[in-house]
Amino acid sequence: MSLREQLCEYGRRAVELGLVIGTSGNLSVRQGDLVAVTPSGAALDRLTPDMCPIVDVEGYLVEGELQPSSETPMHLAVYEATNAQAVVHTHSVFGTVVATTMTELPPVHYNALLLGGVVKVAEYATYGTPELAANVRSALEGKQAALMANHGGVTIGATLEQAFEATRLLEWLCEVYVRGLGVGKPTILTDEQLAAVVERSLDPPVFPRRP
Numbered sequence: 440m441s442l443r444e445q446l447c448e449y450g451r452r453a454v455e456l457g458l459v460i461g462t463s464g465n466l467s468v469r470q471g472d473l474v475a476v477t478p479s480g481a482a483l484d485r486l487t488p489d490m491c492p493i494v495d496v497e498g499y500l501v502e503g504e505l506q507p508s509s510e511t512p513m514h515l516a517v518y519e520a521t522n523a524q525a526v527v528h529t530h531s532v533f534g535t536v537v538a539t540t541m542t543e544l545p546p547v548h549y550n551a552l553l554l555g556g557v558v559k560v561a562e563y564a565t566y567g568t569p570e571l572a573a574n575v576r577s578a579l580e581g582k583q584a585a586l587m588a589n590h591g592g593v594t595i596g597a598t599l600e601q602a603f604e605a606t607r608l609l610e611w612l613c614e615v616y617v618r619g620l621g622v623g624k625p626t627i628l629t630d631e632q633l634a635a636v637v638e639r640s641l642d643p644p645v646f647p648r649r650p
């Protein structure tokens with residue numbers, strides 16, 4: 440699948456799964472110095488490949504008629520600072536709830552390790568600005584995900600599929616935490632418990648075959 444076809448596919452899935460409403464999210468995928476990104480102001484479930492602009496890593500438009508998403512500077516800042524090959528940004532409900540009420544998402548489930556543990560909430564700045572890009576960049580340091588204060592979430596991956604799955608996981612973790620707060624006081628996993636999970640994953644049990 441071409442980069443632009445991938446944007447159409449995952450744009451549609453993001454809307455289908457309720458991670459994005461209408462135009463409120465953007466995706467990008469990188470190959471070398473080129474980045475295919477969803478266009479500004481277009482519904483993500485109605486994209487066609489030729490609608491998706493291609494920019495270079497310096498932010499110059501290389502191909503396409505439509506303007507790139509207004510959040511493209513944030514995507515490019517993330518590519519500059521990490522080895523990510525794809526970035527997904529949404530205004531998903533539970534991610535945005537956490538991003539408007541907290542300064543971080545604590546690890547209440549060991550799957551948070553797949554995103555780097557604690558998910559930080561990047562300080563608020565106006566959408567599309569270099570300030571927001573810089574805040575997201577520092578919140579993402581050493582992580583696969585960050586939240587953006589009063590805005591939404593952002594995840595990265597080695598492929599668009601990985602970045603997309605990270606967005607689904609981020610939303611699930613936020614939902615578990617927010618719903619947990621409605622029931623009682625969620626227990627936060629300790630550093631020791633998380634270290635034990637890492638150890639366990641490095642040394643999985645091997646079941647011997649019955650002779």
Ligand SMILES: [Zn+2]
Pocket residue numbers: 463464510528529530566590591
């Ligand atoms: Zn946004």
